[in-house]
Amino acid sequence: MAGKNPWGGSSGGSSDDGDGSDRPEGDKGAGKGGDRGNKPSGPRNPWLPQGGDRRGDGERRSASIEDIFKNRGPEGPRRRPGGGGPGGPNFRFPDRPGGKSWVPVIIAIVAIIWLAVTMTHQVGPREQGMVTWLGGKYSRTLQPGINFTAPWPIQIVDIENVSEIRQNAIGEGGENLILTGDQNLVDLSYLVRWNIKDLVQFRFALAEPEETLTEVAESAVRAAVAETELDTVLSGEGRETVETRVRQRMQTLLDAYGAGIAVQGVEIARTEAPQQVIEAFNDVLAARQDRERNLNEARRYEQQLLAQAQGSAAEFNEIYEQYRLAPEVTRRRLYYETMESVLSTTDKTIVETDSGVTPYLPLPEIRRRAQAQPAPATAPSGDNAGGSQ
Numbered sequence: 001m002a003g004k005n006p007w008g009g010s011s012g013g014s015s016d017d018g019d020g021s022d023r024p025e026g027d028k029g030a031g032k033g034g035d036r037g038n039k040p041s042g043p044r045n046p047w048l049p050q051g052g053d054r055r056g057d058g059e060r061r062s063a064s065i066e067d068i069f070k071n072r073g074p075e076g077p078r079r080r081p082g083g084g085g086p087g088g089p090n091f092r093f094p095d096r097p098g099g100k101s102w103v104p105v106i107i108a109i110v111a112i113i114w115l116a117v118t119m120t121h122q123v124g125p126r127e128q129g130m131v132t133w134l135g136g137k138y139s140r141t142l143q144p145g146i147n148f149t150a151p152w153p154i155q156i157v158d159i160e161n162v163s164e165i166r167q168n169a170i171g172e173g174g175e176n177l178i179l180t181g182d183q184n185l186v187d188l189s190y191l192v193r194w195n196i197k198d199l200v201q202f203r204f205a206l207a208e209p210e211e212t213l214t215e216v217a218e219s220a221v222r223a224a225v226a227e228t229e230l231d232t233v234l235s236g237e238g239r240e241t242v243e244t245r246v247r248q249r250m251q252t253l254l255d256a257y258g259a260g261i262a263v264q265g266v267e268i269a270r271t272e273a274p275q276q277v278i279e280a281f282n283d284v285l286a287a288r289q290d291r292e293r294n295l296n297e298a299r300r301y302e303q304q305l306l307a308q309a310q311g312s313a314a315e316f317n318e319i320y321e322q323y324r325l326a327p328e329v330t331r332r333r334l335y336y337e338t339m340e341s342v343l344s345t346t347d348k349t350i351v352e353t354d355s356g357v358t359p360y361l362p363l364p365e366i367r368r369r370a371q372a373q374p375a376p377a378t379a380p381s382g383d384n385a386g387g388s389q
Helices: 025-032 065-069 103-119 199-204 209-226 230-234 236-257 275-325 327-343 363-372 382-388
Strands: 120-123 127-133 137-142 145-148 155-161 166-170 177-179 185-196 261-272
Touching: 103 120, 120 127, 120 155, 127 199, 137 155, 137 199, 155 199, 166 209, 177 209, 185 209, 185 230, 185 236, 209 236, 209 261, 230 236, 236 261, 275 327
Parallel strands: none
Antiparallel strands: 120 145, 127 137, 127 155, 166 185, 177 185, 185 261
């Protein structure tokens, strides 16, 4: 064994066959015959990858640093394809204590969870659930509470809030011109409030129930406005009348279609003239406001005169009642009051003649003349007085 290379070659440069290789006796003749194509035997170099320890001519080659680290990674030497190990394709799930597999147990647990989740449905107090077979044919309606159905996808449940009040705004963001009964155009926008009355009809009767609701609302509004004059549409009382008519027309049409929708109300948000005539329209509105103001002032003056007349009539009735009780006294008192009211505006003073005074003394005239008499002139200065002398 001395001088023998453990990797298959001799260490001293001599061998039994003289070619520097360690071959069995059966291969020596082949080696001597120059047959280099035959695969030589002997142990493989452990530092070389499998099948890569020989050169193209069949002779062994030494290991290089590239061969050593060629199949190594951060985690260590890479495993050969098809190799076993915990993470390889030959990994087996651990068995139960009895030697049986855990796979049926896991499948059963997953199936139970899937059935429990897809068969139990919680429906809220304001909701309803519609059950269909495979998402197509209607089966039944689920009421609020806990309900059970066949598992998905045999039965599919669609839960909807049927009590929620929904709103559709129509005519906002642009002109929505509608012809009134007196051949005028008005720009109208309105809001429709509705909810689901029948979930089955809402889902199956119409292809697009919300679009149908919008079209029905537009038709009902145009029909109601066409029966009303412009002034009525613009006034508050007229708006309320139009809103009531629109809601009734909409509900009648939707019930005829079987839409399953209940119209809760219609509210007119904007009523304006078209943009082309907005200035003239504003002038007309200003004139109407002036007319209303003048009418209100006239009505207020009328009420004042009426109140005064009623007060005078009541006063006359009271005097008449007193006159009936004492005619002579009441007649004299009326005479004195009348003469006092008449003579209080004259410039004469009348006194009785029994006391020996002049019957007529023009005191107001004397007073008036005294007021009209000019003021006395001022005394002349000393210079003027001397010059005159």
